[in-house]
Amino acid sequence: MPDSSRPAANPAGRQGDPNSGLRAAGGAVSLYYCRRVARKRWRIIFFGLLVGVAAAATVTRVVPPEYSAQATLYLSSPGETDGSAGSVGGERLRNSFAWLAGGQHLAQAVVDQLGLHEPASAVSAKLASSSRPGTSLLSVTATDATPQGAKTLADAAAGALTRLVTQLQTSPPVTASVIEPAALPTRATQPRPLVDFGLGVLLGLLAGVLAAFVREALDRRITGAGDLTRLTGAPNLATVPHNPAASEPPSFAGPGRPGLAESFRTLRTALHLVDVDRPRKAVLVTGALPDSGRTTTLCGLAVALGRTGRRVVLVETDLRRPHALDHLGVGGGEVGLTSVLTGQVALEQALRTWSGSAVFDVLPAGPLPPDPARLLASRRMADLLAELRRRYDTVLLDAPEVPAGADAAVLGAACDGVLLVVAHGRTTRHQVKSALLALAAGRVRLFGTVLTMAPEPPGQTPVRIPEQAPEPSVGRITGTVPLDVIPSAPKSRTHS
Structure with missing residues (x-):
């Protein structure tokens, strides 16, 4: 017969999760739990880091190079006074012309001017424009697979925009002139190896750590x-x-x-x-x-x-x-x-x-x-x-x-x-x-x-x-x- 005076074996149901005490004890003990998981599952974290680096290397190798060139225009009006560049009317005009710079009409004009064998929608996707707040300046940016192609496309878009502004009847009349032609880019904007590898390392480590904690939680x-x-x-x-x-x-x-x-x-x-x-x-x-x-x-x-x-x-x-x-x-x-x-x-x-x-x-x-x-x-x-x-x-x-x-x-x-x-x-x-x-x-x-x-x-x-x-x-x-x-x-x- 069993000895009723002796303590029985711990039924273990009272203990619950063996890590619950670690998590409930405060920040210092939680840090100990994280270090213990990192030591125990370091292979998973290291594998996540390798995957992140490999993904960054793949992106750098597979993504085709892309170059950007930018031309700057100045918008002026005969009746313009000091400070009117920042007026509400001037801001609206700059935003309107910036929208036109990325539209199908301007893209078709660039296609016709350069004799390109691609649709206007494809050229429109390569063009972007922005206005600088508080000024009368408008920037036109073009991207292409070659440096010369990006420069040519930016200059053509800037010239087409000046002609388009002249054709429009505004009151007072507004003129646009290119004050800074596009420079020949010397460095590709895509891919960016340093940025890509940095993101790969960071995301790989985060994924590895997350996988390590998930594996620890599921491992019984x-x-x-x-x-x-x-x-x-x-x-x-x-x-x-x-x-x-x-x-x-x-x-x-x-x-x-x-x-x-x-x-x-x-x-x-x-x-x-x-x-x-x-x-x-x-x-x-x-x-x-x-x-x-x-x-x-x-x-x-x-x-x-x-x-x-x-x-x-x-x-x-x-x-x-x-x-x-x-x-x-x-x-x-x-x-x-x-x-x-x-x-x-x-x-x-x-x-x-x-x-x-x-x-x-x-x-x-x-x-x-x-x-x-x-x-x-x-x-x-x-x-x-x-x-x-x-x-x-x-x-x-x-x-x-x-x-x-x-x-x-x-x-x-x-x-x-x-x-x-x-x-x-x-x-x-x-x-x-x-x-x-x-x-x-x-x-x-x-x-x-x-x-x-x-x-x-x-x-x-x-x-x-x-x-x-x-x-x-x-x-x-x-x-x-x-x-x-x-x-x-x-x-x-x-x-x-």
């Missing part, structure tokens, strides 16, 4: 110990690195990879400090999804604990897909836990000793039953677990992933606590929340989480934790003696 995977801690409300006791180039599963017989061994020693030390009032612990290791590194964590923790001289037993309670014997290289799985529970063999006959880089006992799963949850919830399983608690300092049990059935909740309620294994970059927040809700329904205590398959930081030296980690003194026997060296009653040493 666990990608860091901080995210996992905020989501579960429990400490992350260790981060197990993953090296894709290394063999899988890892070997526990030799020294192994330094980073992997250090992570299990970190987990061992953290586990000792989780509940100091209970030096003899029964710990269940389960996962939030299949293939999350649960069995590797279980075996690595058993090796790390065995190296300290503690009496450790690893019980293979995953009665659906047991893999612990394969990781440890222990044979004889035909007899095991199910054989003991059904009364076919005694506990001493089912136990095996693993004496690779450490020494501890292993209780294999045995023949797989049709209904594992029912067998694990039986009275005989409770009695067996009580016997193992009496014999050993630490009892490690594994269970199928929480979504696979009720096995984890049943075993977790009978243990002191649970370690939830979460795979980096694979397990989603929804899967973690579902696992926590299932554990909380059985009043299971969550010791903490273990983040597995985390990328190894290049060139980073792990902090070494001594093999003989300090532990609470419980007046125990030092070491686990290999079973095959005891001539009779090989397991009696654990009854004291």
Whole structure:
């Protein structure tokens, strides 16, 4: 039966978005959140910058060059007095002539004068005019693909406009004269490489940053110990690195990879400090999804604990897909836990000793039953677990992933606590929340989480934790003696 006095696993529904606390804490913390997203999604931002630069380069290369030339005209009237240039009537005349400079009539006159083989509408699109407020000046601007073409078109439009003004009957009469012919342009107005590249860099960065924040908001995977801690409300006791180039599963017989061994020693030390009032612990290791590194964590923790001289037993309670014997290289799985529970063999006959880089006992799963949850919830399983608690300092049990059935909740309620294994970059927040809700329904205590398959930081030296980690003194026997060296009653040493 579950211990009602123990706090249950955090159902995670109270935590909400793991980034909400960051956003609500104020400007300084929001800046931290932005920096964290930038460090995490820098590839997306860099890709956006590259796209912006590539777009600017494409525009500079594809857009045909365009040149502009401008001619200036002076409008005068015989009856004009000082200051009349800024009068309302003079302003209206300048605006009217400016509109005429871009009209079809003036464009047709330019076509006829230059003998162009293009419609007046095309020429009209190349012409523009503007008046300068407070003056009697009118500017005519022409654009073309060549500098000479732009100059010729601007001069022709200015001449045609002077003739058009003369033809119009105004009162008082107005005359127009070209006071500044168009100069030959020396630089193209389009494209503008510096401006285009500047805009490309700016827009590319903005698009990259926006895409990074959108990706962060849509990404529901666990990608860091901080995210996992905020989501579960429990400490992350260790981060197990993953090296894709290394063999899988890892070997526990030799020294192994330094980073992997250090992570299990970190987990061992953290586990000792989780509940100091209970030096003899029964710990269940389960996962939030299949293939999350649960069995590797279980075996690595058993090796790390065995190296300290503690009496450790690893019980293979995953009665659906047991893999612990394969990781440890222990044979004889035909007899095991199910054989003991059904009364076919005694506990001493089912136990095996693993004496690779450490020494501890292993209780294999045995023949797989049709209904594992029912067998694990039986009275005989409770009695067996009580016997193992009496014999050993630490009892490690594994269970199928929480979504696979009720096995984890049943075993977790009978243990002191649970370690939830979460795979980096694979397990989603929804899967973690579902696992926590299932554990909380059985009043299971969550010791903490273990983040597995985390990328190894290049060139980073792990902090070494001594093999003989300090532990609470419980007046125990030092070491686990290999079973095959005891001539009779090989397991009696654990009854004291």
